[in-house]
Amino acid sequence: MQLLNLQKNDILDLTKKDPSLNNIVLAAGWDVVKKGIFNFGAADMDLDLSALLLGENGRLLGDEGVIYFSNQRGKGIFLHDDNRTGAGNGDDEMISITLNSLPANCKKVVFSVNIYQGKERRQDFSKVKNAYVRxxxxxxxxxxxxxYNLSEDGKNATSLIFAELERIGSDWNFRAVGELVQGNLTTLVSKYK
Incomplete structure (x- = not known):
């Protein structure tokens, strides 16, 4: 299977690409920019991968539809360990998804990366580079x-809607989103309530 590098707003029909596809992992990685001897808190940046399960109306499937570091497991979905530093090479956080085990009323899964206490710590995506999701x-x-490699400057955003999985009939599409947001996971949850 040939690897695809998606651009912002590109859509890939996962089911058409591989009809047997069922168990997937969404993996995200990033590096924290370190400038000079003063990192101004950049060294302790904690980015968190999360998933929001939405119904047909584009609304959250209740509290159980929010997968994040304090609620790591849902029906057909599991968030692996919480990497609090982003240190090391490769993937920093991962979510496993069994497509045919997601709730029947789940029509979309929105994936975001949020800077934990970004506003309080004066941290934002301008201090993040090499961010990707695969x-x-x-x-x-x-x-x-x-x-999908995020190529734009994150400016002063503290959350990023990275990508979406959308169920269309029995098929699943993956869309690269790359939407920078002022706020945190609570802001995103409110957006989809």
Whole structure:
């Protein structure tokens, strides 16, 4: 399977690309910009991957539809360990999804990366570089299906809606979003309530 590098707003029909696709991992990675001897808190930036499960009306499927570091498991979805520093190479946080086990009324999964206490700590995405999200096929040895590299400057945003999985009939589409947001996970939850 040929790897696809998506651009902002690109859509990939995952089911058409591989009709047997069921177990996937959404993996995200990033680096924190360090300038000089004074990092002004950049070294302790904690970015958190989260997922919001939405119904047909584009609204959140209740509190159980919010997957984040304090609620890591839902029906058909699991957030792996919370990386609090982004240190090291490769993926920083991952969410496993079993597509046919997601709730039947789940029509979309929105993935975001949020800076924990970003406003309070005066941290934002201008201090983040090399941010990406990729979809892995767990049924085929975690082979990479597609990748989306965030190329724009994050400016003073503290949250990022990275990507969406959308169910259309029995098919699943992946869309690279790249929407920078002022706020945090609570802001995003309010947007979809």
């Amino acid at each position: 979809v892995l096929n767990s049924d085929k040895g975690d082979s990479e299906v597609c990748r």
